[in-house]
Amino acid sequence: MQGFLTLFRKELVRFWKVSFQTVAAPVLTALMYQLIFSHVLSRHAEAYPGVGYTAFLIPGLAMMSMAQNAFANSSSSLIQSKITGNIVFLLLPPLTALEFFAAYMLAAIVRGLAVGAGVLVVTAWFGLPLPSHPGWALLFGLLGCGVLGTLGVIAGIWAEKFDQLAAFQNFLIMPLTFLSGVFYSINSLPPFWYAVSHVNPVFFMIDGFRYGFFGQADVSPWLSLGVVGGSFILLSGLALWLIKSGYKLRH
Amino acid sequence: MPSAIEIQAVSKRYGALQALDDVSFRVESGEFFALLGPNGAGKTTLISAMAGLSRPDSGSIRIMGHDVVRDFRAARMSLGVVPQELVFDPFLSVRETLRFQSGYFGLTRNDDWIDELLFKLGLADKANANLRALSGGMKRRVMVAQALVHRPPVMVLDEPTAGVDVELRQSLWAFVKELNEAGHTIVLTTHYLEEAETLCNRIAMLKRGKLVALESKDKLLQHGKEREVAFKLSAPLPDSLLPSKVREEDGRIVLKLTDLSQLEGVLATLREAGVRVRELNVVEVDLESVFVNMMHGGQG
Numbered sequence: 297m298q299g300f301l302t303l304f305r306k307e308l309v310r311f312w313k314v315s316f317q318t319v320a321a322p323v324l325t326a327l328m329y330q331l332i333f334s335h336v337l338s339r340h341a342e343a344y345p346g347v348g349y350t351a352f353l354i355p356g357l358a359m360m361s362m363a364q365n366a367f368a369n370s371s372s373s374l375i376q377s378k379i380t381g382n383i384v385f386l387l388l389p390p391l392t393a394l395e396f397f398a399a400y401m402l403a404a405i406v407r408g409l410a411v412g413a414g415v416l417v418v419t420a421w422f423g424l425p426l427p428s429h430p431g432w433a434l435l436f437g438l439l440g441c442g443v444l445g446t447l448g449v450i451a452g453i454w455a456e457k458f459d460q461l462a463a464f465q466n467f468l469i470m471p472l473t474f475l476s477g478v479f480y481s482i483n484s485l486p487p488f489w490y491a492v493s494h495v496n497p498v499f500f501m502i503d504g505f506r507y508g509f510f511g512q513a514d515v516s517p518w519l520s521l522g523v524v525g526g527s528f529i530l531l532s533g534l535a536l537w538l539i540k541s542g543y544k545l546r547h
Numbered sequence: 548m549p550s551a552i553e554i555q556a557v558s559k560r561y562g563a564l565q566a567l568d569d570v571s572f573r574v575e576s577g578e579f580f581a582l583l584g585p586n587g588a589g590k591t592t593l594i595s596a597m598a599g600l601s602r603p604d605s606g607s608i609r610i611m612g613h614d615v616v617r618d619f620r621a622a623r624m625s626l627g628v629v630p631q632e633l634v635f636d637p638f639l640s641v642r643e644t645l646r647f648q649s650g651y652f653g654l655t656r657n658d659d660w661i662d663e664l665l666f667k668l669g670l671a672d673k674a675n676a677n678l679r680a681l682s683g684g685m686k687r688r689v690m691v692a693q694a695l696v697h698r699p700p701v702m703v704l705d706e707p708t709a710g711v712d713v714e715l716r717q718s719l720w721a722f723v724k725e726l727n728e729a730g731h732t733i734v735l736t737t738h739y740l741e742e743a744e745t746l747c748n749r750i751a752m753l754k755r756g757k758l759v760a761l762e763s764k765d766k767l768l769q770h771g772k773e774r775e776v777a778f779k780l781s782a783p784l785p786d787s788l789l790p791s792k793v794r795e796e797d798g799r800i801v802l803k804l805t806d807l808s809q810l811e812g813v814l815a816t817l818r819e820a821g822v823r824v825r826e827l828n829v830v831e832v833d834l835e836s837v838f839v840n841m842m843h844g845g846q847g
Contacts, residue, residue, distance in 0.1 A: 302650025310638050381634035385693060387600055388628055389651035390620035547561075547601045 300395035303386065307403030311369055318365070318407060323414035326361045330354065330419045333479060343481045344512045351423040352506070355433075356478035358415040359440055359505040363473050363498055366408035366441035367448040367465070370400040374452025375461050383545070393540040397449060397532070404445025405438060412437055425509060432517055433508025439524045440501035444469070446531040453538050453545060472498045482514050497527040549612030551576045551701045551732035552597065557606030559592055559756075566592040567603065568756040574734060574749075576611075576700070579727045581743035581764075582736045584753035585842055590736045591631060593753070594705050598628045610701055624652065627694035631705040631736075635678040635686050641665070642674045645692055652697035664692040667722055684715040691719065695726075702726065704735040708742065720746060744834040752841055759841055767837055776810060777801045779826035780817070787816055799826070 311318040334350035343352035377383035386396065416424065427433045447469070455461035476498035482490055493499045504520030507513035513520070539545065552574040559567040567589045574580045582590050595601040597608050599615050599622070608615045613622040636644060642661065649657035665671045668688040673681060678689065687707065694702060704723070708716040724746065727733045737743055743750060750767055752760040760767060777799040784792060784800050791802040791813070804810060807829070817824060
């Protein structure tokens with residue numbers, strides 16, 4: 297337990313020491329999106345009855361930033377440790393696979409939530425209502441960051457070079473997070489893209505998170521919970537198995 | 548009491564390379580043990596297997612009686628490893644590094660021991676410096692401290708003095724010797740054979756993944772039984788001894804004897820010829836010559 301707490305704390309210290317880059321920068325980026333899209337698209341039809349586009353955009357942007365930063369936290373920490381070689385100091389102590397995984401994953405959640413809170417604070421004046429179901433919002437925030445933090449652990453273990461990790465990030469994580477209904481309600485999509493969105497777990501994170509704020513969404517929050525929770529369990533199982541087997545960590 | 552390290556029929560293959568080939572030996576508690584071999588002999592692979600950093604294809608390893616796979620927590624608690632590569636976390640200071648490392652081993656209030664380590668390794672005034680700001684030698688000392696935060700009974704140092712200045716080498720060995728005297732089992736690999744020779748009691752030699760020698764240092768040195776003996780004589784060397792002469796240096800005649808027991812015969816011949824011995828030196832065989840001999844397939 298102490299081993300887990302220490303690694304968790306170290307992972308928090310790691311991103312907090314460079315919080316300008318790890319928290320403030322993504323918050324600023326999200327604010328830019330909000331400014332530009334709300335300016336361009338403010339005359340866009342209401343996304344939901346009684347919910348203007350600029351307000352609709354906020355939870356999606358927040359969730360997207362949370363997802364991307366949760367992924368970045370665990371994946372970049374692991375690849376840096378692997379490439380510099382200091383991962384050996386985590387492989388020599390008697391940490392279990394679960395302790396190792398939980399520390400990276402939970403630190404990713406903390407970074408994701410810090411970024412998400414920042415995004416909500418700086419964009420709230422565009423008309424974000426107080427969450428109508430704060431429990432749902434928090435649950436999807438936690439689980440969404442958990443899924444992406446876990447994916448980050450997997451990618452960080454798998455990648456051997458920075459460009460492999462960059463490929464994972466640019467060709468998988470970015471499309472998943474961008475094509476997830478951040479900027480639009482998928483009900484407005486043509487049937488094909490509507491179907492594609494339904495196999496993207498990030499869509500369900502954003503939709504569920506949005507439900508927490510507006511009390512309405514494209515699909516039922518229970519369906520979203522099932523998909524996001526299921527993804528979390530599956531990916532966590534995979535990450536734990538990889539760590540336990542020593543895949544690319546112990547030769 | 549279990550052996551400090553027990554290696555049993557360990558083999559490991561990386562692709563076409565047989566890194567370890569059926570290696571077995573024990574290191575007893577309290578020993579100062581050297582693991583020697585040329586580059587690529589399998590030393591680091593073997594250390595990695597002890598530490599759980601790599602997994603043998605077959606065979607087993609126990610540290611203080613704990614299997615490194617099945618009982619990895621107890622095995623790793625008993626083992627401190629100083630890796631060969633100079634690695635560090637650029638985000639942390641020296642003290643933070645040691646506190647985190649303690650925590651990974653489940654230790655919370657470890658500051659007294661950390662202070663002692665810092666003091667003994669000459670790092671006390673660097674405690675709050677970032678690792679990036681330290682010289683290579685200083686970083687190496689931090690790695691030694693990291694390996695010791697949990698006071699492991701067994702300590703393994705993989706080429707700890709490679710590329711390190713003389714002063715640090717000496718202070719490091721003084722410190723490690725002190726640890727050994729306090730009861731820690733020490734295993735080291737080194738390229739400097741005189742280090743192994745002065746420090747270690749027992750030596751294992753690896754060659755292409757195989758154990759080619761495992762003996763006490765003194766016994767190993769006896770392998771090079773051919774001795775050179777230097778004489779300072781009152782008169783020229785009698786003709787009968789000329790075949791044994793290898794060279795002359797500083798007024799001394801150096802004879803090569805296939806065995807030290809031949810010395811008696813040499814002395815008798817000199818006495819009969821009326822030549823007095825003014826000075827006599829047996830030139831010690833050093834580990835290096837034994838090592839080179841073995842690695843070239845001479846013995847073993």
